[in-house]
Amino acid sequence: xxxxxxxxxxxxxxxxxxxxxxxxKKTAAQLKFVFxxxxxxxxxxxxxxxxxxxxxxxxxxxxxxxxxxxxTLRRENxxxxxxxxxxxxxxxxxxxxxxxxxxxxxxxxxPKLARVVLRDPANWWRTLQIDKGSRDGVQPNLPVLxxxxxxxxxxxxxxxxxxxxxxxxxxxxxxxxxxxxxANGIVAAGPSSILEQAIVNLKFLPRGSRIKPGDEIITxxxxxxxxxxxxxxxxxxxxxxxxxxxxxxxxKLLADPKQLEEVFVLLP
Amino acid sequence: xxxxxxxxxxxxxxxxxxxxALGFPFRHWLGTQIDFLPGLMVYAGLKGGxxxxxxxxxxxxxxxxxxxxxxxxxxxLPLLVVGGIAHWNREVVLQDQLFAQFVLGTIxxxxxxxxxxxxxxxxxxxxxxxxxxxxxxxxxxxxxxLATPLIFQTLIRFEKAFSHxxxxxxxxxxxxxxxxxxx
Numbered sequence: 001x002x003x004x005x006x007x008x009x010x011x012x013x014x015x016x017x018x019x020x021x022x023x024x025k026k027t028a029a030q031l032k033f034v035f036x037x038x039x040x041x042x043x044x045x046x047x048x049x050x051x052x053x054x055x056x057x058x059x060x061x062x063x064x065x066x067x068x069x070x071x072t073l074r075r076e077n078x079x080x081x082x083x084x085x086x087x088x089x090x091x092x093x094x095x096x097x098x099x100x101x102x103x104x105x106x107x108x109x110x111p112k113l114a115r116v117v118l119r120d121p122a123n124w125w126r127t128l129q130i131d132k133g134s135r136d137g138v139q140p141n142l143p144v145l146x147x148x149x150x151x152x153x154x155x156x157x158x159x160x161x162x163x164x165x166x167x168x169x170x171x172x173x174x175x176x177x178x179x180x181x182x183a184n185g186i187v188a189a190g191p192s193s194i195l196e197q198a199i200v201n202l203k204f205l206p207r208g209s210r211i212k213p214g215d216e217i218i219t220x221x222x223x224x225x226x227x228x229x230x231x232x233x234x235x236x237x238x239x240x241x242x243x244x245x246x247x248x249x250x251x252k253l254l255a256d257p258k259q260l261e262e263v264f265v266l267l268p
Numbered sequence: 269x270x271x272x273x274x275x276x277x278x279x280x281x282x283x284x285x286x287x288x289a290l291g292f293p294f295r296h297w298l299g300t301q302i303d304f305l306p307g308l309m310v311y312a313g314l315k316g317g318x319x320x321x322x323x324x325x326x327x328x329x330x331x332x333x334x335x336x337x338x339x340x341x342x343x344x345l346p347l348l349v350v351g352g353i354a355h356w357n358r359e360v361v362l363q364d365q366l367f368a369q370f371v372l373g374t375i376x377x378x379x380x381x382x383x384x385x386x387x388x389x390x391x392x393x394x395x396x397x398x399x400x401x402x403x404x405x406x407x408x409x410x411x412x413x414l415a416t417p418l419i420f421q422t423l424i425r426f427e428k429a430f431s432h433x434x435x436x437x438x439x440x441x442x443x444x445x446x447x448x449x450x451x
Contacts (some may be wrong), residue, residue, distance in 0.1 A: 009322055013348060016326065020341035021391065035334035044288050102283050118335045121288035121301050123404050124385065124395030125337035163337070170396050171337070195299045195401030247421075258296050 033158040036118060036129065040236055043117045109227065111145075111264035112136060117161070126152075126169035126189075126197060128209040132265060141225050141234040143266045149231040149254030149266065150174065150219060151263060162265075166257050167232070168200050175222040176202060178249075183209035184220055185249070187232060192250060197257040199236070205247040211238050216249055229267070273423075273432045274320055276311055280344030280423065281328035289335045290406060300404040302411035306330060306376035307419045309347050313354025314363045314372075315423070338384070339391060346383035350376040377412020378405065392438040 023031065058066070075210050091108065098104070109124050114130035132138050142154045152166040153174075165172035167187055174187040183205050190201030201216060215235040221228025233251040239250045280415070284304040287367050293450075295301050305328045329344030354361070354372065362368045366422045 006318055009318065010348075013322055013326060013344065017341045017344050020330070021339055023340070032334045032340055035330055035340075038282070038331070039286050039289065039335065040282075046290070067432070096424070118289040119291055120336045121303070121332060122336040122338055122384075122395075123286065123301055123381070123408070124397060126389070127337045127397065129335065165337070168396070169337070189396050190399065191398040194396060194398050194401065246290050 029156040030158065031157070033161055039118060061195060081246075090222070101210070110267040112267050113139065113262060114265055115262050116260050125167040126172075127155065128160050128164050128166065128260065130164055130263060130265070133158050135159045135163050137267045138162050138265050143226045143230065144263050145230060145266065146255040146260065146263055149233065151224065151253070151255045151257060151260065153225060155267060164263070166197070167253060168197055168257065174226060174232065174262070175220045176217050178205075178209065178211050178219040178235070179216040179218050181210050184222065187217070189252065190250065198253045200233070200251050201252060202235070202249040202251050203246070205249060207240070207245060207247055209247050210233055211247065211249055213237055270431060273427050274316065274323070276423065276430070277308070277316065277320060278327055278358055278424050280325050280419070281305065282331060285328060285331045285335065288332070291351055298407055300407040300411070302415060303377060303408060304412065304415050304419065305347055306350050307373045307378040307416035308410050309351035310354045310369070310372045310376050310416055311419055311423055312334030313351040314358045314361060318352070318395055320350065321355055338388070339393065341388050342391070343384050345387065346380040349383060350380050360393055366417045369420050370413045373416025374409050378409035381405065381408055381451065
């Protein structure tokens with residue numbers, strides 16, 4: 001049975017746990033990053049191994065297939081350059097029109113590439129850690145996306161790393177609209193999000209909204225966190241909730257949260 | 269348990285949390301991350317002392333919470349309960365039987381997340397839970413149960429590698445020697 005030293009040990013553990021749980025939010029977040037920093041050597045090691053494997057596969061791959069890949073990339077690069085040039089022209093034109101209408105000037109997005117280093121091991125949260133922090137200009141509440149679409153927002157930040165809450169996490173809600181019908185709603189976790197991370201719900205849609213499967217969902221720009229027009233996903237199906245007061249849609253996210261390796265943080 | 273084994277247990281907790289943070293194994297396919305720490309706590313409780321169980325619960329729990337959105341140290345007490353119960357019942361458990369290890373691993377892997385979720389609700393957090401969580405819970409229990417015998421076998425091998433080989437006793441006893449005289 002329990003002896004006196006055991007009681008003392010248990011009391012010490014209990015005091016330590018209570019001390020951690022009652023820490024101020026900011027201090028607790030900083031401490032978390034300190035402890036999770038202990039995994040960085042292993043993260044570096046796995047990255048090096050991945051790089052090595054990539055190099056080996058490249059060296060082993062046939063010269064012909066590599067040449068073909070280079071040619072495809074070159075062509076794609078030319079197309080993208082042309083599109084960038086066109087976008088720049090449109091952007092300048094938009095700026096001039098806004099100036100003539102005396103509208104507030106829109107600032108362009110500054111995407112910052114970040115690498116996903118650790119994922120949340122708990123099944124009841126949807127978060128991950130990226131390798132960019134405050135010294136790279138990252139701040140809490142900045143949008144995080146992939147080339148496919150929005151995936152979440154920055155939650156906690158330290159100098160070198162940040163925690164990102166993904167869409168589907170109880171702490172990440174996004175104001176969104178259905179592009180075809182202009183109906184506004186809130187993207188949040190739904191019952192399907194537990195087993196399938198890429199499926200979330202668009203809640204609080206007006207009852208009479210005309211929404212059909214396949215409709216595109218984008219950020220509405222309301223709330224001031226996410227700029228308007230970032231693609232989020234497309235509608236799978238709809239149903240009425242709250243005794244018919246609201247409409248709710250299930251959405252398939254464009255960016256698959258399970259496949260994230262690199263993400264962009266949109267800097268202001 | 270030797271001091272080297274205590275360090276090995278802490279290293280195992282560190283590595284297992286890192287593997288979980290990488291999504292190992294099958295997280296993409298199962299939609300559930302298997303937790304290895306309850307299985308490790310069963311090992312620490314049965315094979316090590318109470319101090320080992322406490323240190324693994326404290327270090328493993330804090331490391332787990334540091335990479336998660338859980339409040340820091342919320343996982344410590346559930347792990348400690350699992351390790352403590354295993355420790356107090358170590359004399360009545362057939363700890364070398366694979367089936368016993370599997371059953372203990374399954375029970376502890378089911379109990380630890382349940383206690384963590386109850387603690388989360390207790391401090392006012394609202395984790396993502398629903399009917400699908402029951403399926404996740406089942407997978408967590410079974411996955412943890414299957415992982416526990418693996419953890420046992422790996423650590424027992426480590427223990428053997430770091431300890432002196434057992435002294436082999438012969439059946440020879442000097443007081444039973446038959447001394448033949450002259451016929």
